[in-house]
Amino acid sequence: MRTGLASVLIALAASSASVSACADDVTKNCAVPAYLLTSDSTLSRVASAVRAGGPLNILVVGSRSSSISGAEEEAYPAKLQAALREKLPGILVNVSVELALRKTAEDVAPGLGKLAEAKKSTLVVWQTGIVDAIRSVDIDDFREALDQGVTSLQKAGADVVLMNMQYSPRTETMVSMTSYIDNMRVVAQQRDVPVFDRFTIMSKWNESGEFDLFSPVRGVSLAKRVHSCLGSALSTFVIETARINPTELGTKR
Numbered sequence: 001m002r003t004g005l006a007s008v009l010i011a012l013a014a015s016s017a018s019v020s021a022c023a024d025d026v027t028k029n030c031a032v033p034a035y036l037l038t039s040d041s042t043l044s045r046v047a048s049a050v051r052a053g054g055p056l057n058i059l060v061v062g063s064r065s066s067s068i069s070g071a072e073e074e075a076y077p078a079k080l081q082a083a084l085r086e087k088l089p090g091i092l093v094n095v096s097v098e099l100a101l102r103k104t105a106e107d108v109a110p111g112l113g114k115l116a117e118a119k120k121s122t123l124v125v126w127q128t129g130i131v132d133a134i135r136s137v138d139i140d141d142f143r144e145a146l147d148q149g150v151t152s153l154q155k156a157g158a159d160v161v162l163m164n165m166q167y168s169p170r171t172e173t174m175v176s177m178t179s180y181i182d183n184m185r186v187v188a189q190q191r192d193v194p195v196f197d198r199f200t201i202m203s204k205w206n207e208s209g210e211f212d213l214f215s216p217v218r219g220v221s222l223a224k225r226v227h228s229c230l231g232s233a234l235s236t237f238v239i240e241t242a243r244i245n246p247t248e249l250g251t252k253r
Contacts, residue, residue, distance in 0.1 A: 030229035039194030062127035079231020105145035113152030167202035
């Protein structure tokens with residue numbers, strides 16, 4: 001019974017950002033508070049790659065919520081690539097995606113280092129936590145898996161950004177995310193890596209009325225809008241956390 005419930009919750013979480021907007025819904029500016037778009041930790045390898053003229057190879061390791069079925073060009077990794085190419089003219093930016101469907105952090109962590117090396121990744125964005133929360137994975141095991149994964153990525157020569165789960169009012173009524181989010185921050189602080197707080201960002205968009213994430217009607221319209229905003233926000237986060245000033249790039253090359 002528990003396995004069946006977990007499957008339902010994972011499916012619900014994967015589709016929560018795929019909610020259809022109302023016909024008269026107007027896309028706003030999906031603003032994000034500045035404090036959520038930077039970090040005390042830095043992306044030094046990203047900065048070095050950009051200042052050297054590229055390439056900037058980014059690998060997104062994520063769950064189903066890192067994609068939009070049938071519209072991958074509209075998902076946040078593709079939007080991240082487009083936004084970075086626009087903001088960093090002249091820099092070859094490549095964003096690839098590795099989906100780890102229905103896998104916990106412990107499932108994914110052992111292979112991250114080799115994956116980063118194979119992809120020649122400058123930066124790995126590891127989006128995780130939702131499957132662990134839904135399956136009530138022991139929080140110490142979750143934290144240890146995160147630490148293992150981040151450590152292996154750093155040894156492979158990649159910068160790391162941890163990304164937490166997406167916010168879904170419907171999923172949150174059934175699954176507690178708080179301890180997993182908090183422990184992701186703990187590992188990030190210990191390993192000096194930044195956290196892109198997708199959960200808080202989307203929660204603020206929902207509260208402000210930017211997106212209606214509670215609507216029971218499913219579709220791809222809102223998913224595309226949410227992913228577009230996430231891609232843009234993540235591009236700003238990468239640039240700010242790498243301490244890059246795009247206006248200075250042309251004069252240094």
